[in-house]
Each structure stands twice: as structure tokens, then as C-alpha cells.
Amino acid sequence: MNAKGASLSRSVGLSASIVVFNPDEPQLRQTLASFGAACEFLRAGVPGCTVALLLVDNGGLGDVRDATDRLGEQGIVCTLYTGHGNVGYGRGHNLAIAQPLGRYHLILNPDIDMSADALAKAIQFMESHPDAGLLTPAIFDDAGEMQFLCRQYPTLIDLFVRGFLPASMRRFFARRLARYEMRAQINGRDTVWDPPIVSGCFMLFRSEVLKRLGGFDPRYFLYFEDYDLSLRAHDVARVAYVPSVRVLHHGGGASRKGFAHIRMFVASAFKFFNRFGWKWF
Template sequence: MTAAPRTVPAADVVIVNWNAGRHLGECLRSIVRADRSQLRVARIVVVDNASTDSSLQRLDAADIPLEVVRNTRNRGFAVACNQGAAYGDSDLLLFLNPDTELYPDTLEALGPFLGTPPAENIGIFGGLMLDEYGNRQVSCSRFPTLRVYLGKMTGLDRVAPAFFPSHHIRPQDLTGSGPVDQVIGAFFLVRRQLFTELDGFDERYFLYLEDVDFALRARRAGWLSYYMEQVRVRHAGQVSSSQLGPWRHYLLLRSRSTYAFRHWTRPRAWTLMALTLFLEPAVRLAAAALRGRWVELRATVPVYWQFLRWLCGSPQQCQYD
């Protein structure tokens, strides 16, 4: 009796773009060049958050259907991801940063594992992030805790990592493929069933931690995140966010408080707010002064002042379930 041929899984690729320059076109070309025999790319959706550069010019995905959604304003990363996901119906969703590139064997290495029994309770898959020289980059993270953030604020995560673990798992600490708290959102493959079940990314996050939030909600719903070392992805990193300057930290503070009030007890969340408003800026100011980083020194107070104004104007922060 002849066994039925294996059905090749299909994914819709969603890329959120904001002034990514040449990287967006290179990302698309890498998808086209990738071996798609084990994981088919049904369509690519590029959601542009009101870019002002030339990144959308002459986009081409060859034989893969390409949809470009142009927002008239920057609606944030989570909103744009949800927009892009709505355009497809494949069983899998692959969220890619525009500054990533697939290797020829990236999808080939991932596809066969998806339909195996060990993958049945895995809802999110990620790969090994490499820089342009092939050096390993951060690929996985821990769910953040109050101790994690305290260590990061004070530098204790570098002095005493056993007591103050870092948020990101160092590349040298990864011992191979396996379940993790969260895979990096630059390459974030999600089962559409799970994405629908969780109503997508939480749109209260403008930038940062939307992937961590999603992974935690998935874990609580019984789905694992899984890191695959053989799935290699080239990642330039911070191509778009670096253009924000010091205000990138302001957006991180917003997302951090949103995450804390959504997932922690209220006392822990308010403790983080106290540390954020009193301890962290003092440490950052002292460090900037000692290193002679005058731009950072001048920007620190306005960033935390703006965050305080946002926090005071957002009473809903302490009304999460």
C-alpha cells in the first residue's frame, strides 16, 4: 500500500516596514531565493507604517503573491502585524522584520518538523539569529520579571547573573533546539489557530514586548515556543528603531509598564513603576555623565518626563485583568 504524499505546509509572510531602506527589498529577495519545497510561502504582505524613505520602491516577490498595505500614519508594530495577518488564510503566519534575510535552507530546515508529533503542542517557532558575519545573536528571551528589570536597570545582571538573570538569553548559553519562554520576534512563526485564539498581538503595545506578551499568553493557553538552532536567519538589527534616537527608550518604558500591569500583580507592577521613575533615571544619568555621553545625558530627563506624563494620563494601566 502506497503512503499518501505529505502535504507541504503553507505560510503567509507578514513584514511591517518603517523606513527600512534597502533591507526590505533584500528581505523579499531572500524569501524568493529560499528553498520552499518543505514550507510553501502562499503570499507576502508588507504593511508600511507611513515610511518617508524609498523602501517601497520597486518591490518584487517574483512568483509569490505580494500585497503592499500603506498606512497614512505610523500605527505601531502590533497593529500593523494584525493588519497583515488579516490578508491571508494559511495555517501558518511568519512575521519577519524587514532587516532579516532567510538563508537558502531556512524554510527547508523548518518545514518537516511542523507536522511531527513533538510539534503538536508548539504554537510559536523561532530560529538562530546571525549577524552579517555569521556571528550568533540573541535568539531567545526569558519572560521578564521584577528581578530581571532591576538587574538591567542597575547593571547587576552583568555583575551577578545568577541572582539577576538577563532578559535575553546569551547565545553561548543556548545548548541546542528546544522549548524556550520566547523566541525573538524578528522571525516569529505562529500557527494561525493560535493567532486567532489569542486575537493576535495586543495593540496596546506600540513597539516592543508585543511578542513577549503574545508568547506568555500562548504559554498560559497551553502552547509552547520552540527555538530551532538549524533554522538560520540573518538579522541586521535595529535598522528602523535606531532612527528613533532616545525616544526608543520612551517606547520601551511604555511597553514595559503595559506588560507589568497586564501580567503581574498590582504591587509588583507599581514597584516597577517606582524603580522606573526614581532609580533607573538616576543610574542612567550617572552612567552617561561618567562616560561623557552628553547627548544621552540631555535626553534622559525629557524621556522619563514624557513617560510620567503618559503614565499619569493612562489610568487604564492599572485596570487589566
């Protein structure tokens, strides 16, 4: 593994990691730009707050030096990890998590655009609630509709319906999906404490909590690593859904990415249920 960039200091206030594999470069540049803008907003309100980004290249990154140079101009320490091959999503983030982190660490997908005030509001919430160890935001799709990515513990039926059935058939399972997706609790106004599972596309951790958990379980190559980490986080801290923190998520489900992703989804689901318990209906 090669690390390119400035070394991190333990005094960094916020660190973040993004893992990429053959990314959509325009989208990645947009993610980096929105991260930079949110960091500028954060630092305007918190003078002296330092920020670092650890970009983990699992393969096919391409040349995004224009975007990372711009982050450097914004005062963000940007470090590239490369040469280790495609080690999977969780293990990729673990390369970053093993480094000295800021007081807070953000696990971020390369297909997220965040509102300019997202990081400022997120860290303000964490500072005001010392029992909170993990924060998840309100997440919207390209059409501006809320994505209900806080979840109850899944059953096999929930996963099949949510991940693989077409929309025309999912309507027959509307009540079941509403329960699984916590639609009665999650909205754009109210903070919700301790949702069982939250999405890995944006997870803001108190770094001491993340270190205590040891990061992601490396047995998952892709999918369910965030389910696993969410459930374990409840053992050491509280988890908060904070709707004043808003992000846009451009990602899609496994069934829309082809057979290889379906196979990885099923393999990871098997590992998840073997660890935490099978629930069929």
C-alpha cells in the same frame, strides 16, 4: 486603508507579514531577497506550496517595486497595505493577521536575512510536531555571534542592564544576564521546548494558533508586544526554539535609537508589567 495587490486565498500554504516605518531600503530589499530565496528553496521541496507576503507600510516605505516585482516573478503573492498611517508594530501586523492566512504565518522584521533553507526546515519541524504552535530560530548578529533572544520572564533590573548599560558595565551583571537570556539552555545544536519569551523578529506561527490569540495586543505601540504574545501563546500551544533554522538580525536596542525609543520602551514595559505582574529583582 488601501490594499494593493492580488487577493489571498485560503489555500495559501505560507503567509508572512512585514511591517515597515521609514525603513532602511537597501536592508529591506535584502530581507525581501532572502525571503524570496528561502521560499524558492521551500517550494522546491514542497511542490504546490503557495506563498504570500503582506507588506504593511506604516509610513515612509519609498519605492521598492523592484524587490516586490522580483517576488512576484518567484510566484509569491505580494500585497501592500498602505494609507493607514503609523499605527504601531503590533497593530500593523494585525492588519495582515486579520486577512485569510496560510497554514503557517511568519511574522518577520524588515532587518532579517534568513538562510536559504530556513523556511523549509521551519515548516518541516512544524509538520513533524503538531503540538508546536510557535517556532523561533537561532538568531545571529552581523559579526556571526549568537543573539540570545529567548528570555526568561524579565525583572526590571534585567531590562535596565540589558537595554541601557554599556557593555563595560554589563559584565558586572553577567550571571544575571545569562539567566535572563537562557544561555545555559540555548545553543546552536539543541531544540529547546517552551522558552517563556521569544523574539518578534521571526515568529513562525501555526495560523490557527495565531488567529485564536487574536494577534498582537494593540495597546503596545512598539516594544514588548512580542513578550506579551509569547506568554499568551503558551496558553494554547507549545513554543519551540529550533537551532537548525538560522537567521541574521541587524537590529539594535532601544537605547541606541534615541530618546523617543527609550520613552516608548518604558511606556510598553509599564503596560507589560501591569498585565503580567511586576518583578523587581
